[in-house]
Amino acid sequence: MVALRHRNLKLFTIALAFFAITITSFLLNYTQNSVLMTWNPFVRFMASMRSPCVSKTEVSPWFDERFNLTASPLLTKQSNMLSESTYKWWMRLQGEKNPLDINLATEELFKVIPGETNLVERSPYHCRTCAVVGNSGNLKESDYGPDIDSHNFVFRMNHAPTARFERDVGNKTTHHFVYPESVPELPENVSMILIPFKTLDLQWVVSALTSGTINFTYAPVPRRIKVTKEKILVYHPEFMKYVYDRWLMHHGRYPSTGLLSVIFALHICDKVDLYGFGADSKGNWHHYWENNPSAGAFRQTGVHDGDFEADIIGNLTSIKKINIYRGR
Template sequence: MTLKAAKTWFLRLLPVVLFFICYYCSQFYFESDGGSGKSPQPTVSLCHSYRMKRKWESLKLNMSRKTELFLKLEDFFWREHLSAEALPYGIKGSELLLLKVLAVTSSFTMPANIESLDCRTCAVIGNGFSIKNSSLGEIINKYDVVIRLNDAPVRGYEEDVGNKTTLRLFYPESASYNPGIHNDPDTLQVLVPFKQQDLRWLKEILYDEKRVRNGFWKPPPQIWLGRASQIRVLDPYFLRLTASKLLQIIPLQPRRQQKPVHPTTGILAVFVALNYCDVVHVAGFGYPESRNQKQPIHYYGKDTMRSMKNSYHDLNQEALVLKRLEDQGAILYLHPHS
């Protein structure tokens, strides 16, 4: 073979060789859970059950994973698991409200096509400024389950945050009056009830009853266009365990002189994902330092750290927990972060 012919064959084979090199490098990258500077893809290669079990056990939460996320009518009386706590960590005192809500919402849990997966990949999308200009939209849309929070918009921000939404966790004060604007038609609207008024608000919406406006720190929508068939109520189990096991907020019920501290919807969503999914990737998490009061906190709107002044959350503790989850390989960020 002449030198010229050999050179021609080399140039033809070069793209194939480079492809296999890139492929095996990417597999090594995923298996090592490293490289927060790049955006990992959701891949079944991350779903080896022994690895995920080891990750879950490494959290040392002294508990088992729970994949039944929502309260169901057939479980209503909980005769074997009576709740000893009131909302937000139990249903004691709210049974009748729940009975009415669950009677008209769907009894189905997650979509069958997701329930049947051998491996579930999850992306939990926070509302933080860090996701702005990230161009993660196409990657986010590839996950089996995409969890979003409160009234965070999608339309107009698709390039950075994607437009797929499987679950949207919210409470009345954070509800968008028309969920159809920023959600898919089959998005599950998951109520996180922090207090009895939250369940009462949903009951009044579902039964078209007179709205009671007292008991909210911010007026919730008086007209809410969510469809009953897409509404779910998150089991308070998840908020209780997020607080007691993950954040170690003790006591759960503060003394009257103390200001209550509850998990944010974001850290709750991460805990839900850790229970339900085999692979959990996150984006848009983290707050600026508290001394930087003028720094935007969301990828949308104009809220700054000043708006978090009277927050019922321990943001420093949540940041430490997210860092620990990342260090233990339980979660992986889709973008660089501080």
């Protein structure tokens, strides 16, 4: 009888432990419901333990000198001011003639798009993982597609296609970084993050959603875009200047879309993984959709310092602020 009781107690203990593990696992994975997460201190503790906290300081003096968590990545109704130094620098990027007053440009912009977002609001109870997908040929035959798609956010940029390349680059996109001259056709569920280089770029957003009158900036641009207004976000010129001043240390004329995307990710994500950055295994610099690798020359743009940007990525990798996957 005693042996039977001990056996029953042991089975009960095992069942109870299994139930506790199952419930805890459910709570940890159900992170979208912040109310559910807040009532359980143990769940909050476990969530904090699994979050690498890329924004944590006092890990590297090099990082601390550059990273400013208070910098606002997006131009919004609440964050729409440009300092005089930023405005002058920004106006020189593409030498815009007869620019519209910046205050008027943002006022007109936010009559058309909401100008509000909760994207940059971190949660202490949810580890947000981001995949920043570059366009390097080292993605070919990488089989990274499933890994990329497993992230909460997947950032892509410019003309990057996914069709026919899903096995290597995935098919999930949450946000696509573009400038007016590089806008591809985007699925309805994808947010467009515009990187503006002039006030005309802000005017183009308004035009593309309404009258369709602007079809040329310094190059042809689409008269209209199918992106819904709620899905349009604008990269803050002040944040561009912050990347140029504190991270690039004034190397090159302005940061590449790739670097702007990486620093953006550091400010909104808890874990940042990079794919498709750098040369391929043979040292070729080309896009993964190009058939002739030796013909690719996207590194020599004349406006970006590719070597200095590569050093930034290397330093971030060495101090474990990001992980980089360079192909197979």
